[in-house]
Amino acid sequence: MRRYLDISNVNYSGKKFDVLIIGAGIAGLYAALNLDAKLSCCLITKESIDISSSWLAQGGIAAAISEGDLPQYHFDDTIAAGAGLVNEEAVRILVEEGPEDIMRLKSWEVPFDLDDEGELMITREGGHRRRRIVHAHGDGTGRETIKALARLVAEKENITFLPNTFLFDLVTKGQKVKGILIGDKNKKEFIRSNNVILCTGGSGQIYLHTTNPGIATGDGLGAALRAGAKLQDMEFVQFHPTGLYIENNKGRSFLISEAVRGEGGILRNIRGEAFMENKHELKDLAPRDVVARCILAEMNNTKSKFVYLDITKKSKEYLSKRFPTIYGECLNQGYDMSKDYIPVCPVQHYMMGGIKTDLQGRTNIIGLFACGEVANTGVHGANRLASNSILECLVYSRRIAQYLNSDCRDLIDEYRIDKSKKEYEKDHFDVNKEKIILKELMTKNAGVVRNRANMEKALIKLEKMKDKLINLTISSKERAELYNMCFVAMEILKSAIKRKKSIGAHYRED
Ligand SMILES: Cc1cc2nc3c(=O)[nH]c(=O)nc-3n(C[C@H](O)[C@H](O)[C@H](O)COP(=O)(O)OP(=O)(O)OC[C@H]3O[C@@H](n4cnc5c(N)ncnc54)[C@H](O)[C@@H]3O)c2cc1C
Structure with a gap:
């Protein structure tokens, strides 16, 4: 580096x-x-x-x-x-x-x-x-x-x-x-x-x-x-169980807050069956990693890309006042929370x-x-x-x-940075394309469920991206972001490979 x-x-x-x-x-x-x-x-x-x-x-x-x-x-x-x-x-x-x-x-x-x-x-x-x-x-x-x-x-x-x-x-x-x-x-x-x-x-x-x-x-x-x-x-890495599912969404995922389940929302699979009852003593309000994995299991079992969140027992008046932002966004996407089940799936949420x-x-x-x-x-x-x-x-x-x-350390010596003598390559480099490659690697290999073989393969690919980046001129914000993303992603993979047992949000299927 x-x-x-x-x-x-x-x-x-x-x-x-x-x-x-x-x-x-x-x-x-x-x-x-x-x-x-x-x-x-x-x-x-x-x-x-x-x-x-x-x-x-x-x-x-x-x-x-x-x-x-x-x-x-x-x-x-x-x-x-x-x-x-x-x-x-x-x-x-x-x-x-x-x-x-x-x-x-x-x-x-x-x-x-x-x-x-x-x-x-x-x-x-x-x-x-x-x-x-x-x-x-x-x-x-x-x-x-x-x-x-x-x-x-x-x-x-x-x-x-x-x-x-x-x-x-x-x-x-x-x-x-x-x-x-x-x-x-x-x-x-x-x-x-x-x-x-x-x-x-x-x-x-x-x-x-x-x-x-x-x-x-x-x-x-x-x-x-x-x-x-x-x-x-x-x-x-925390994955929130209930991002709003939108077909082919390319932007930020909209969050359906946990507070919706706090106010009585129930998770159902696409057949309409509530599935958290016997999974955890807190049922739909179990910790996020537990709920995210239960949702993924239901999605796999029913071959669906989402499950439903059902808060239809609450009235439109109540929901639009208690959750104005969520109610409005669901409506924009064609779901009236007081009448319709909301399609949701796990999405990255917190480090x-x-x-x-x-x-x-x-x-x-x-x-x-x-x-x-x-x-x-x-x-x-x-x-x-x-x-x-x-x-x-x-x-x-x-x-x-x-x-x-x-205890504020006082300034100030007039420190100057030593100039680097290394010349970096000014090549054309498609930052947006590389960002997508990185995101896909992390989503497939360092998500809710992980295994060593996949994480090691992803790490090798990111090491190659890093080798290109460290020889490149990184003067723009976009390149700097990619550089940072690459190193952070590698840190996640390295730590996740080292931790062999499942614990909390880190779940190893192997
Ligand atoms: C949709 C959503 C809902 C959430 N809901 C809750 C909730 O209800 N309760 C809860 O406790 N937590 C919630 N969280 C998590 C919580 O919001 C965040 O963890 C917390 O707000 C982070 O605050 P922060 O000040 O650390 O960072 P942020 O609020 O993310 O602020 C980061 C700041 O750093 C700046 N920055 C970043 N990089 C650079 C750079 N290179 N140069 C200059 N500036 C830079 C950004 O511009 C920004 O101003 C939610 C998160 C999301 C995404």
Whole structure:
């Protein structure tokens, strides 16, 4: 692997900040808002603020705040879903500190849904034994949270927001962060800082069918790998059981939130038979990996590309109010949820693996922090519990901000990157075609059900793609994305080959 993607034309503009935050999903925005106002901060995002997994989050945020619930019960459910591979200390922090972050969001005017008494409305999702999910505008939790946080960011004088800005690389000197390289095909700019927080989200775009937006190409993981950061648990990829099935869909898969099953939705095969009854004690609300495999088995048995989700026992009035986004999209596709069964199938949804961090979000590189989906704090183990990811974004980004508020490494030496003498090939290379090849390889060989022979074949093919890429000029965003996707996909395959036993979301049929 080369150290930097492209340093042929770097502009040392002299821009410097106490803290750089890469990514403006919930992790990035919440980190920025929790920083002390005396720290200068630059927040960058690849596209506009409304393009992130956070924006798309529907179901809500989990926290033990309802009567009869306790952080201990939330802890127990999280440990059970993670199949024994979780970091218990990290989960303890998540469930104990999380409720306070929810209350902070409420006080910051995130419009959580309230009942007639003005109390938070709380629902249930898969793997949770209690009702503990708060939501906003029905199924618009992520969008409404981002809107509220972005309004506050705009008011902060210490925060500079740069949308449509692409991170190419983290700059390091030895084991210490010195800043980042951003830019475009023609020019890269070096922004200096001794403290960088990566909040770049997931990497679902390495699969053909994913709920993740187009930006989820694993850029943060790629940049961290090149800088020498350690990744962990990369074999654990979560497939959501209920993506809306659309014949020949080429774009992002639309998610039918677990909350639909939380409100009584039942899975049925194409013959109309409910099939989760005897599969797990939580039936249709079993953990996601269990439900995804049961669905695949039904699809195979009935030779169908989908199963059905049946929520027809609820009225049109109820569904259109409780799930306005899902109800509207289903209607667009020709299904009235109150009358029709919805065709669904498993799709890639979430990366449990990521950059290894400690409980303050620190990585093995001094000054490099990570949080949100790009990080691996250990709270999800082998399988994430529904609605725990936004909670993790909140708790751990706030912890990083608090750490930096008391211990922010001061800038600044005028570090410059050593120029590479290597000339790279400028060949024509069909990036879009290669992206599809990679996605097909991962979908076929590193999906819900895996075996060694197929994963090894896929890895050999990706090694060949990598050999081409490392000799190529990688100056454009599109090539950088493919480069990152290739390395992230290889990391997933290597970890999945090493883990020979099935556990959580990693299921080996051999
Ligand atoms: C459809 C859907 C529904 C979901 N529903 C829920 C739910 O109900 N509850 C729950 O807890 N979780 C849910 N999740 C998961 C959860 O939304 C995500 O895990 C979480 O929001 C991730 O937040 P994040 O801040 O880490 O990353 P994101 O929100 O994905 O943000 C990543 C940011 O990084 C930026 N970025 C990426 N690469 C670069 C680059 N090279 N240069 C500059 N910027 C870059 C992006 O532009 C973006 O701003 C859902 C996910 C999806 C896709």
